[in-house]
Amino acid sequence: MILKNDYFLRSLLRKSVPYTPVWFMRQAGRYLPEYRKVRKQVGSFMNLVTNPEYACKVTLQPLERYPLDAAILFSDILTIPHAMGLGLNFLENHGPIFSHPTNNEESIIKLTVPDLNDLNYVFDTIRLVNKELDGKVPLIGFSGSPWTLACYMVEGQSSKEYKTIKTMLYSRPDLLHKILEVNTESIIQYLNSQIEAGVQAIMLFDSWGGILSDEAFKVFSLDYNKKIFSKINRQRNGNIIPIIHFTKGGAVWIKDISSSGCDAIGVDWTINLREARDKSLDSVAIQGNMDPMVLLGSHKSVISEARRIIDSFGMVGESAGHIFNLGHGMNKDTPHELVLDLVNEIHSYSRQYHV
Ligand code: CP3
Secondary structure, rough: OOOOOOOHHHHOOOOOOOOOOOOOOOOOOOHHHHHHHHHHHHHHHHHHHOOHHHHHHHHHHHHHHHHOOEOOOOOOHHHHHHOOOOOOOEEEEEEEEEEEOOOOHHHHHOOOOHHHHHHHHHHHHHHEEEEEEEEOOOOOEEEEHHHHHHHHHOOOOOOOHHHHHHHHHHHHHHHHHHHHHHHHHHHHHHHHHHHHHHHOOOEEEEEEHHHHOOHHHHHHHHHHHHHHHHHOEEEEOOOOEEEEEEOOOOHHHHHHHHOOOOOEEEEOOOOOHHHHHHHHOOEEEEEEEHHHHHHHHHHHHHHHHHHHHHHHHHOOOOOOOOEEEOOOOOOOOHHHHHHHHHHHHHHHHHHOOOO
Protein backbone atom coordinates (compact mmCIF):
# COMPACT_ATOMS: atom_id res chain seq x y z
CA MET A 1 0.00 0.00 0.00
CA ILE A 2 1.32 3.46 -0.94
CA LEU A 3 1.16 5.83 2.01
CA LYS A 4 -0.06 9.38 1.43
CA ASN A 5 1.81 10.55 4.56
CA ASP A 6 4.88 8.56 5.58
CA TYR A 7 6.59 11.27 7.69
CA PHE A 8 6.15 9.26 10.88
CA LEU A 9 7.90 6.19 9.39
CA ARG A 10 10.60 8.31 7.75
CA SER A 11 11.31 10.07 11.06
CA LEU A 12 11.58 6.75 12.91
CA LEU A 13 14.26 5.76 10.39
CA ARG A 14 15.94 9.20 10.68
CA LYS A 15 15.20 10.28 7.13
CA SER A 16 14.34 13.86 6.16
CA VAL A 17 10.77 15.18 6.43
CA PRO A 18 9.30 18.70 6.04
CA TYR A 19 7.97 18.98 9.64
CA THR A 20 7.95 17.03 12.92
CA PRO A 21 5.24 14.34 12.79
CA VAL A 22 2.98 13.84 15.81
CA TRP A 23 0.68 11.26 17.37
CA PHE A 24 -0.33 10.75 21.01
CA MET A 25 -0.34 7.78 23.34
CA ARG A 26 -4.02 7.18 24.18
CA GLN A 27 -5.08 9.44 21.35
CA ALA A 28 -8.29 7.41 21.24
CA GLY A 29 -10.00 7.38 24.59
CA ARG A 30 -12.23 8.94 27.16
CA TYR A 31 -11.32 12.60 26.55
CA LEU A 32 -13.19 12.28 23.22
CA PRO A 33 -17.02 12.54 23.49
CA GLU A 34 -17.41 10.30 20.41
CA TYR A 35 -15.33 7.60 22.18
CA ARG A 36 -17.47 7.79 25.31
CA LYS A 37 -20.57 7.39 23.17
CA VAL A 38 -19.32 4.16 21.49
CA ARG A 39 -17.98 2.85 24.81
CA LYS A 40 -21.41 3.33 26.38
CA GLN A 41 -23.12 1.64 23.44
CA VAL A 42 -20.98 -1.52 23.67
CA GLY A 43 -21.18 -1.66 27.46
CA SER A 44 -17.61 -2.53 28.44
CA PHE A 45 -14.01 -1.82 27.45
CA MET A 46 -13.35 -5.50 26.60
CA ASN A 47 -16.43 -5.61 24.34
CA LEU A 48 -14.94 -2.65 22.51
CA VAL A 49 -11.47 -4.18 22.18
CA THR A 50 -12.70 -7.61 21.03
CA ASN A 51 -15.15 -6.29 18.41
CA PRO A 52 -13.12 -5.39 15.27
CA GLU A 53 -15.78 -3.05 13.87
CA TYR A 54 -16.03 -0.96 17.02
CA ALA A 55 -12.28 -1.13 17.70
CA CYS A 56 -11.68 0.12 14.14
CA LYS A 57 -14.19 2.93 14.59
CA VAL A 58 -12.51 4.28 17.74
CA THR A 59 -9.01 3.86 16.23
CA LEU A 60 -10.05 6.29 13.50
CA GLN A 61 -11.90 8.82 15.71
CA PRO A 62 -8.88 10.98 16.66
CA LEU A 63 -7.77 11.07 12.99
CA GLU A 64 -11.11 12.52 11.99
CA ARG A 65 -10.62 15.39 14.44
CA TYR A 66 -6.88 16.09 14.14
CA PRO A 67 -4.30 15.94 11.30
CA LEU A 68 -2.24 13.29 13.16
CA ASP A 69 0.64 11.55 11.37
CA ALA A 70 -0.05 8.02 12.65
CA ALA A 71 -2.89 5.84 13.88
CA ILE A 72 -2.45 3.42 16.77
CA LEU A 73 -4.43 0.23 16.90
CA PHE A 74 -7.15 0.45 19.53
CA SER A 75 -6.50 -2.45 21.85
CA ASP A 76 -4.72 -3.06 25.15
CA ILE A 77 -1.45 -4.57 26.33
CA LEU A 78 -3.39 -7.01 28.52
CA THR A 79 -4.81 -8.99 25.57
CA ILE A 80 -1.90 -11.48 25.88
CA PRO A 81 -2.43 -12.45 29.55
CA HIS A 82 -6.16 -12.55 28.81
CA ALA A 83 -5.49 -15.11 26.04
CA MET A 84 -3.27 -17.05 28.50
CA GLY A 85 -6.42 -17.61 30.55
CA LEU A 86 -5.82 -15.17 33.43
CA GLY A 87 -9.39 -13.86 33.18
CA LEU A 88 -9.21 -10.12 32.50
CA ASN A 89 -11.90 -7.67 33.55
CA PHE A 90 -11.95 -3.89 33.66
CA LEU A 91 -13.86 -2.56 36.63
CA GLU A 92 -15.37 0.93 36.57
CA ASN A 93 -13.09 3.42 38.38
CA HIS A 94 -10.60 0.66 39.20
CA GLY A 95 -8.88 -0.46 35.99
CA PRO A 96 -7.82 -3.96 34.97
CA ILE A 97 -8.18 -6.95 37.27
CA PHE A 98 -7.28 -10.63 36.71
CA SER A 99 -9.31 -13.40 38.33
CA HIS A 100 -6.35 -15.85 38.03
CA PRO A 101 -3.10 -13.94 38.71
CA THR A 102 0.20 -15.82 38.33
CA ASN A 103 1.56 -15.19 41.81
CA ASN A 104 2.55 -18.68 42.98
CA GLU A 105 4.67 -21.56 41.73
CA GLU A 106 1.70 -23.71 40.73
CA SER A 107 0.17 -21.08 38.42
CA ILE A 108 3.56 -20.10 36.98
CA ILE A 109 4.53 -23.66 36.03
CA LYS A 110 1.25 -23.98 34.13
CA LEU A 111 1.78 -20.75 32.19
CA THR A 112 2.14 -21.24 28.40
CA VAL A 113 2.24 -19.22 25.19
CA PRO A 114 -1.40 -18.59 24.18
CA ASP A 115 -3.04 -19.92 21.05
CA LEU A 116 -2.74 -16.93 18.69
CA ASN A 117 -6.15 -17.79 17.25
CA ASP A 118 -7.58 -16.43 20.49
CA LEU A 119 -6.16 -13.04 19.46
CA ASN A 120 -7.66 -13.07 15.96
CA TYR A 121 -9.87 -10.13 16.93
CA VAL A 122 -6.69 -7.99 17.09
CA PHE A 123 -5.47 -9.09 13.65
CA ASP A 124 -8.97 -8.64 12.18
CA THR A 125 -9.05 -5.10 13.59
CA ILE A 126 -5.68 -4.32 11.96
CA ARG A 127 -6.92 -5.49 8.54
CA LEU A 128 -10.13 -3.48 8.91
CA VAL A 129 -8.34 -0.30 10.04
CA ASN A 130 -5.89 -0.49 7.14
CA LYS A 131 -8.75 -0.88 4.69
CA GLU A 132 -10.48 2.19 6.13
CA LEU A 133 -7.28 4.23 6.39
CA ASP A 134 -6.53 3.52 2.74
CA GLY A 135 -2.93 4.72 3.14
CA LYS A 136 -3.80 8.05 4.82
CA VAL A 137 -1.21 7.49 7.59
CA PRO A 138 0.69 4.45 8.94
CA LEU A 139 -0.81 2.15 11.59
CA ILE A 140 1.15 1.38 14.78
CA GLY A 141 0.86 -2.06 16.37
CA PHE A 142 2.01 -2.66 19.94
CA SER A 143 2.57 -4.93 22.90
CA GLY A 144 3.49 -4.51 26.52
CA SER A 145 7.04 -5.56 27.42
CA PRO A 146 7.53 -8.92 29.19
CA TRP A 147 8.25 -7.09 32.47
CA THR A 148 5.26 -4.72 32.25
CA LEU A 149 2.88 -7.59 31.44
CA ALA A 150 4.37 -9.56 34.36
CA CYS A 151 3.61 -6.61 36.69
CA TYR A 152 -0.13 -6.98 35.96
CA MET A 153 -0.05 -10.79 35.83
CA VAL A 154 1.63 -11.12 39.25
CA GLU A 155 -0.05 -8.21 41.04
CA GLY A 156 -3.41 -9.11 39.45
CA GLN A 157 -4.18 -5.41 38.97
CA SER A 158 -2.60 -1.94 38.88
CA SER A 159 -0.35 -1.34 41.84
CA LYS A 160 1.33 1.49 43.73
CA GLU A 161 4.23 -0.41 45.27
CA TYR A 162 4.58 -3.57 43.15
CA LYS A 163 5.25 -5.42 46.36
CA THR A 164 4.22 -8.91 45.17
CA ILE A 165 6.31 -8.88 42.00
CA LYS A 166 9.32 -7.26 43.70
CA THR A 167 9.15 -9.82 46.49
CA MET A 168 9.23 -12.51 43.79
CA LEU A 169 12.11 -10.76 42.02
CA TYR A 170 14.26 -10.80 45.16
CA SER A 171 13.16 -14.15 46.65
CA ARG A 172 12.28 -16.37 43.66
CA PRO A 173 13.93 -14.81 40.59
CA ASP A 174 13.66 -18.22 38.86
CA LEU A 175 9.86 -17.98 38.92
CA LEU A 176 9.90 -14.45 37.55
CA HIS A 177 12.29 -15.49 34.77
CA LYS A 178 9.90 -18.29 33.85
CA ILE A 179 7.04 -15.77 33.42
CA LEU A 180 9.29 -13.42 31.45
CA GLU A 181 10.38 -16.22 29.11
CA VAL A 182 6.79 -17.22 28.34
CA ASN A 183 5.85 -13.56 27.87
CA THR A 184 8.81 -12.96 25.54
CA GLU A 185 7.91 -15.87 23.26
CA SER A 186 4.23 -14.82 23.28
CA ILE A 187 5.10 -11.22 22.41
CA ILE A 188 7.38 -12.27 19.51
CA GLN A 189 4.58 -14.33 17.98
CA TYR A 190 1.97 -11.65 18.69
CA LEU A 191 3.98 -8.81 17.14
CA ASN A 192 4.98 -10.87 14.09
CA SER A 193 1.29 -11.68 13.54
CA GLN A 194 0.42 -7.98 13.84
CA ILE A 195 3.05 -7.24 11.18
CA GLU A 196 1.62 -9.95 8.95
CA ALA A 197 -1.84 -8.42 9.39
CA GLY A 198 -0.47 -5.05 8.23
CA VAL A 199 0.87 -2.74 10.97
CA GLN A 200 3.68 -0.53 9.65
CA ALA A 201 5.49 0.19 12.94
CA ILE A 202 5.71 -1.47 16.34
CA MET A 203 5.84 0.04 19.81
CA LEU A 204 6.86 -1.90 22.92
CA PHE A 205 5.34 -0.38 26.08
CA ASP A 206 7.64 -0.93 29.04
CA SER A 207 5.43 1.27 31.19
CA TRP A 208 6.77 -0.03 34.51
CA GLY A 209 10.47 -0.51 33.68
CA GLY A 210 11.13 2.71 35.59
CA ILE A 211 10.24 1.18 38.97
CA LEU A 212 13.26 -1.16 38.80
CA SER A 213 16.75 -0.67 40.19
CA ASP A 214 19.52 -0.07 37.67
CA GLU A 215 20.72 -3.69 37.68
CA ALA A 216 17.21 -5.21 37.79
CA PHE A 217 16.07 -3.10 34.83
CA LYS A 218 18.74 -4.65 32.65
CA VAL A 219 18.22 -8.24 33.84
CA PHE A 220 14.42 -8.35 34.17
CA SER A 221 13.34 -5.91 31.47
CA LEU A 222 15.83 -4.74 28.83
CA ASP A 223 17.47 -8.14 28.14
CA TYR A 224 14.08 -9.62 27.28
CA ASN A 225 13.14 -6.62 25.12
CA LYS A 226 16.39 -7.07 23.21
CA LYS A 227 15.49 -10.68 22.50
CA ILE A 228 12.13 -9.55 21.10
CA PHE A 229 13.79 -6.99 18.80
CA SER A 230 16.14 -9.65 17.45
CA LYS A 231 13.22 -11.96 16.59
CA ILE A 232 10.83 -9.52 14.94
CA ASN A 233 10.35 -9.87 11.20
CA ARG A 234 11.49 -6.38 10.24
CA GLN A 235 10.81 -6.61 6.52
CA ARG A 236 7.41 -6.69 4.92
CA ASN A 237 6.69 -6.18 1.22
CA GLY A 238 10.08 -4.49 0.82
CA ASN A 239 9.48 -2.02 3.67
CA ILE A 240 11.23 -1.85 7.04
CA ILE A 241 9.00 -2.09 10.11
CA PRO A 242 10.52 0.35 12.63
CA ILE A 243 10.40 -0.45 16.35
CA ILE A 244 9.86 2.06 19.18
CA HIS A 245 10.95 1.18 22.71
CA PHE A 246 9.24 3.13 25.51
CA THR A 247 10.23 2.86 29.16
CA LYS A 248 8.38 5.30 31.38
CA GLY A 249 11.01 6.68 33.77
CA GLY A 250 13.76 5.25 31.57
CA ALA A 251 15.74 8.42 30.77
CA VAL A 252 18.65 7.26 32.94
CA TRP A 253 19.09 4.20 30.70
CA ILE A 254 18.96 5.90 27.28
CA LYS A 255 22.47 4.74 26.41
CA ASP A 256 21.60 1.06 26.97
CA ILE A 257 18.14 1.32 25.46
CA SER A 258 19.39 3.00 22.29
CA SER A 259 21.71 0.06 21.59
CA SER A 260 19.02 -2.58 22.25
CA GLY A 261 18.05 -3.07 18.61
CA CYS A 262 15.16 -0.60 18.37
CA ASP A 263 14.91 2.26 15.85
CA ALA A 264 13.43 4.84 18.20
CA ILE A 265 13.03 5.44 21.91
CA GLY A 266 10.06 7.01 23.62
CA VAL A 267 11.01 9.31 26.50
CA ASP A 268 8.93 10.91 29.24
CA TRP A 269 9.09 14.57 30.29
CA THR A 270 11.86 14.16 32.87
CA ILE A 271 14.62 14.74 30.31
CA ASN A 272 15.51 17.55 27.93
CA LEU A 273 15.46 16.26 24.33
CA ARG A 274 18.90 17.72 23.58
CA GLU A 275 20.29 15.62 26.40
CA ALA A 276 18.32 12.56 25.19
CA ARG A 277 19.89 12.99 21.73
CA ASP A 278 23.36 13.34 23.23
CA LYS A 279 22.94 10.21 25.36
CA SER A 280 21.71 8.20 22.37
CA LEU A 281 24.47 9.62 20.11
CA ASP A 282 21.69 10.19 17.53
CA SER A 283 21.78 6.46 16.85
CA VAL A 284 17.99 6.21 17.21
CA ALA A 285 15.04 8.55 16.65
CA ILE A 286 13.43 10.14 19.71
CA GLN A 287 9.71 10.21 20.46
CA GLY A 288 8.27 12.53 23.06
CA ASN A 289 8.04 14.18 25.44
CA MET A 290 5.38 16.61 26.66
CA ASP A 291 3.89 16.12 30.12
CA PRO A 292 0.24 15.16 29.36
CA MET A 293 -0.86 17.49 32.18
CA VAL A 294 0.27 20.51 30.12
CA LEU A 295 -2.96 19.97 28.19
CA LEU A 296 -4.92 20.62 31.37
CA GLY A 297 -3.43 24.13 31.45
CA SER A 298 -4.05 27.10 29.18
CA HIS A 299 -3.78 27.50 25.41
CA LYS A 300 -0.79 29.75 26.00
CA SER A 301 1.12 27.20 28.06
CA VAL A 302 0.40 24.41 25.56
CA ILE A 303 1.86 26.46 22.71
CA SER A 304 4.92 27.57 24.67
CA GLU A 305 5.63 24.02 25.92
CA ALA A 306 5.30 22.62 22.38
CA ARG A 307 7.77 25.23 21.12
CA ARG A 308 10.17 24.61 23.98
CA ILE A 309 10.23 20.86 23.24
CA ILE A 310 10.77 21.40 19.49
CA ASP A 311 13.52 23.95 20.27
CA SER A 312 15.14 21.55 22.75
CA PHE A 313 15.47 18.87 20.06
CA GLY A 314 17.02 21.41 17.67
CA MET A 315 17.89 20.85 14.01
CA VAL A 316 16.57 17.58 12.67
CA GLY A 317 18.59 17.49 9.44
CA GLU A 318 19.45 14.27 7.63
CA SER A 319 20.41 11.79 10.34
CA ALA A 320 18.27 12.61 13.37
CA GLY A 321 14.60 11.90 13.94
CA HIS A 322 12.00 13.45 16.23
CA ILE A 323 8.42 12.33 16.59
CA PHE A 324 6.39 14.58 18.84
CA ASN A 325 4.33 12.77 21.47
CA LEU A 326 3.36 13.00 25.12
CA GLY A 327 5.61 11.44 27.76
CA HIS A 328 2.71 9.16 28.76
CA GLY A 329 -0.95 8.66 27.83
CA MET A 330 -3.46 11.44 27.26
CA ASN A 331 -5.36 12.23 30.47
CA LYS A 332 -9.09 11.49 30.37
CA ASP A 333 -9.92 15.08 31.41
CA THR A 334 -7.96 16.66 28.50
CA PRO A 335 -9.99 19.41 26.77
CA HIS A 336 -10.12 18.04 23.21
CA GLU A 337 -10.15 21.54 21.63
CA LEU A 338 -6.59 22.19 22.85
CA VAL A 339 -5.32 19.05 21.11
CA LEU A 340 -6.06 20.54 17.67
CA ASP A 341 -4.14 23.71 18.54
CA LEU A 342 -1.22 21.58 19.70
CA VAL A 343 -1.08 19.46 16.53
CA ASN A 344 -1.27 22.53 14.27
CA GLU A 345 1.44 24.31 16.25
CA ILE A 346 3.82 21.31 16.06
CA HIS A 347 3.32 21.06 12.29
CA SER A 348 3.91 24.75 11.61
CA TYR A 349 6.52 25.72 14.23
CA SER A 350 8.79 22.70 13.57
CA ARG A 351 9.32 23.49 9.85
CA GLN A 352 12.24 25.83 10.63
CA TYR A 353 14.19 22.86 12.05
CA HIS A 354 13.83 20.64 8.96
CA VAL A 355 16.14 21.34 6.03
O1 CP3 B 1 -2.97 4.72 22.71
C1 CP3 B 1 -4.05 4.44 22.17
O2 CP3 B 1 -4.90 5.29 21.82
C2 CP3 B 1 -4.30 2.97 21.83
C3 CP3 B 1 -4.98 2.21 22.81
C4 CP3 B 1 -4.30 1.75 24.09
C5 CP3 B 1 -5.06 1.50 25.27
N1 CP3 B 1 -4.23 0.96 26.21
C6 CP3 B 1 -6.50 1.78 25.41
C7 CP3 B 1 -7.08 1.87 26.76
C8 CP3 B 1 -2.97 1.40 24.37
C9 CP3 B 1 -1.74 1.53 23.50
C10 CP3 B 1 -2.95 0.88 25.70
C11 CP3 B 1 -1.73 0.34 26.34
C12 CP3 B 1 -1.76 0.06 27.78
N2 CP3 B 1 -2.75 -0.54 28.50
C13 CP3 B 1 -0.66 0.30 28.64
C14 CP3 B 1 0.67 0.84 28.22
C15 CP3 B 1 0.66 2.31 28.07
C16 CP3 B 1 0.62 3.06 29.37
O3 CP3 B 1 -0.39 3.74 29.61
O4 CP3 B 1 1.62 2.99 30.11
C17 CP3 B 1 -1.05 -0.11 29.93
C18 CP3 B 1 -0.21 -0.02 31.20
C19 CP3 B 1 -2.37 -0.66 29.84
C20 CP3 B 1 -3.17 -1.29 30.92
C21 CP3 B 1 -4.42 -0.56 31.19
N3 CP3 B 1 -5.48 -0.44 30.30
C22 CP3 B 1 -4.77 0.13 32.36
C23 CP3 B 1 -3.89 0.26 33.59
C24 CP3 B 1 -6.05 0.66 32.17
C25 CP3 B 1 -6.89 1.40 33.18
C26 CP3 B 1 -6.43 2.77 33.41
C27 CP3 B 1 -7.31 3.73 32.72
O5 CP3 B 1 -6.78 4.65 32.07
O6 CP3 B 1 -8.52 3.60 32.87
C28 CP3 B 1 -6.46 0.34 30.86
C29 CP3 B 1 -7.73 0.69 30.21
C30 CP3 B 1 -7.67 1.40 28.89
N4 CP3 B 1 -6.85 1.04 27.84
C31 CP3 B 1 -8.47 2.50 28.48
C32 CP3 B 1 -8.13 2.80 27.15
C33 CP3 B 1 -8.71 3.84 26.25
C34 CP3 B 1 -9.57 3.17 29.30
C35 CP3 B 1 -10.70 2.21 29.38
C36 CP3 B 1 -12.09 2.79 29.29
O7 CP3 B 1 -12.55 3.20 28.21
O8 CP3 B 1 -12.77 2.77 30.32
